[in-house]
Amino acid sequence: MFETTIYMDNAAVTRLDERVWEAMRPYYFDTFAVATSQFGYSLGIEAREALERARAVLAGALGAGDEEFIFTSGDTESTNMAIKGVAAALAPKKGRHIITSPIEDFPVLGSVKALEKQGFEVSYVKVDEYGLVDLDHLRSLIRPDTILASIQVANQEIGTVQDIAAIAGILKEHGVIFHTDATHAFGRVPLDVRQVPVDLITVSAHTIHGPRGVGGLYIRKGTPIVKWMDGGFHEFNLRAGVENIPGAVGFAKAVELITPEETERLRRMRDALIERLLEIPHTRLNGHPSRRLPTNANISFRFIEGESILLQLDMRGIAVSTGSACFSRSLEASHVILGIGGDHERAHGSVRFTLGRFNREEEVDKVVEAMHEIVEVLRAISPLGKD
Amino acid sequence: MPLPYSEIVMEHFKRPRNVGRLEDADAKATEGSPACGDMVTVYLKVDEATHRITDIKFESYGCASNIATGSIITELAKGKTIEEAKQLTWKDAAEALGGLPPVKVHCSVLAIDGLRGAIQNYEEKKGLIKEKVPTTLEEINRRLKRVVNPVVGLDIVRTKIVKEVTLEDGVVRVTIDMPADHLFANNIRDEIMEKLGTLWDIQRVEVEFVG
Structure with missing residues (x-):
């Protein structure tokens, strides 16, 4: 379409880091065998060792044991497996009630809706204007037949970071299995299962400059879950299928490349972006001002609509995302902005800027400058905000 | 280039052509709303003797196709008599733009509605309009033909997904042949509500999905 020179849609997918690709390469061309048992041939044993080294990196990043982490095809699969797997394991024994929040990403909402059709009951915990879960309401929703709660670490659109320790504490106290979707937080927001009693965690490589089609699921030892993919005995007999060893190796490399200094650099860029975009009149920040992802800025621009903004930005080589209905495949406005009590107009005018490793400080200047121009152009056309 | x-x-x-307001407009109309995500206001200046549109302007809140359709209808209508302008359809607008993606066809419907609304506003002001007539199934059907099925970009009547329409005591019930959890079910529901909800003698619109 137009040549993209500034990419600020890193929550959708990040560009692969060359060092990740270099780490993966040998497992396509040299050590390309499947992982064999210790009684297999050398190439297969080497491949298995690479897989297990990658597993140790991922598990270690969460403070988990190696046998508690399995590789999947991405966050969508991990979340489906976690929610449907626990539901299937516990429905006959304990009950069919599940708790989640209205602002979860589609894999969680889609999974619980699918279970609802099978007779499960779903309750949605209230969130405040920033997207933070109401802990008292969460407590009040728990029933004897509540088997599972799924509440994200950080929001995909507005970047709000939940108090996962408090949520996990409440759920553990009542014996409810807790799944959290860490897709957008992993690597940037610390989460250690030795300190926080989470039972299942969804992670993905595509948000941290790793390869697409690779994700993982942390499953605390002893968590009731049924086998997800039938076939062979791969991934601790929970998910059958030839292991994606290059993917796993790439995922591990991506984790190792993240540094606190980098996260801090992104946070400073985010702060500058938010501060300077809010200087435009009739704007507001979506999400929490401080409890938010270091990579996320989400701003609503009144009187104008997101798809037009997106196209105007695209004409200037800038790629972002919007919560406008026109942009979504279903022509529906962002359920997240509506879920935090925003109206449709705020959702239609919301623009999400998400940062990654390859963004440079001067890009913030260019984006802010472009947004000033675009807002002026589109507001001149708009019938709104003139009286 | 994968330009949509x-x-x-x-x-x-x-x-965009003819953007802005006509401060001394003879008539104006707004269709859509900020809540719908698209809205267009059309302003008209009409020659009283010839009923010819001498000037027309528009304002648009919405996506690129909304802005473009607003712009094109001003070009199509300028210089026409109001009777000629009334004959313009959303297909004319879409064709003049070299076509629209199916999911964006509803924008052209909105723009044409804005134009027709402004003409109606003019006729009302000048006493050119008849008495309020009770809504009939024919009128409802005519309006449903302006609700676009985003799957194909054609109206829901022509694409035969309207199974049944009933009208009783000011309550309209529309049954749509589509699963309730279809990608576009909520969108179609909203569009139907919008098109029928403004009829003066309709109290309630109910949309049911079967399939």
Whole structure:
């Protein structure tokens, strides 16, 4: 379409880091065998060792044991497996009630809706204007037949970071299995299962400059879950299928490349972006001002609509995302902005800027400058905000 | 280049014609709302003797195709008599733009509705309009033909997904042949509500999905 020179849609997918690709390469061309048992041939044993080294990196990043982490095809699969797997394991024994929040990403909402059709009951915990879960309401929703709660670490659109320790504490106290979707937080927001009693965690490589089609699921030892993919005995007999060893190796490399200094650099860029975009009149920040992802800025621009903004930005080589209905495949406005009590107009005018490793400080200047121009152009056309 | 829009749409998006307000407009109308995500206001200046549209302007809140369709209808209507302008359809607007992606066809419907609304506003002001007539199934059907099925970009009547329409004591019930959890079910429901909800003698609109 137009040549993209500034990419600020890193929550959708990040560009692969060359060092990740270099780490993966040998497992396509040299050590390309499947992982064999210790009684297999050398190439297969080497491949298995690479897989297990990658597993140790991922598990270690969460403070988990190696046998508690399995590789999947991405966050969508991990979340489906976690929610449907626990539901299937516990429905006959304990009950069919599940708790989640209205602002979860589609894999969680889609999974619980699918279970609802099978007779499960779903309750949605209230969130405040920033997207933070109401802990008292969460407590009040728990029933004897509540088997599972799924509440994200950080929001995909507005970047709000939940108090996962408090949520996990409440759920553990009542014996409810807790799944959290860490897709957008992993690597940037610390989460250690030795300190926080989470039972299942969804992670993905595509948000941290790793390869697409690779994700993982942390499953605390002893968590009731049924086998997800039938076939062979791969991934601790929970998910059958030839292991994606290059993917796993790439995922591990991506984790190792993240540094606190980098996260801090992104946070400073985010702060500058938010501060300077809010200087435009009739704007507001979506999400929490401080409890938010270091990579996320989400701003609503009144009187104008997101798809037009997106196209105007695209004409200037800038790629972002919007919560406008026109942009979504279903022509529906962002359920997240509506879920935090925003109206449709705020959702239609919301623009999400998400940062990654390859963004440079001067890009913030260019984006802010472009947004000033675009807002002026589109507001001149708009019938709104003139009286 | 995987451009979703034609060159003409992009041209009108970048440089919309006849943008703004007519402070001494003879008539105006607004269709859509900020809640719907698209809204267009059309202003008319009409020669009283000839009923010819001498000037027309528009304002648009919405996506690129909304802005472009607003722009194109002003070009199509300018210089026409109101009777001629009334004959313009959303197909004329879409064709003049070199086509629209199916999910964006509803924008052209909105723009044409804005134009027709402004003409109606003019006729009402000048006493050119008849008494309020009770809504009939024919009128409802005529309006349903302006609800676009985003799957194909054609109206829901022509694409035969309207199974049944009933009208009783000011309550309209529309049954749509589509699963309730279809990608576009909520969108179609909203569009039907919008098109029928403004009829003066309709109290309630119910949309049911079966399939």
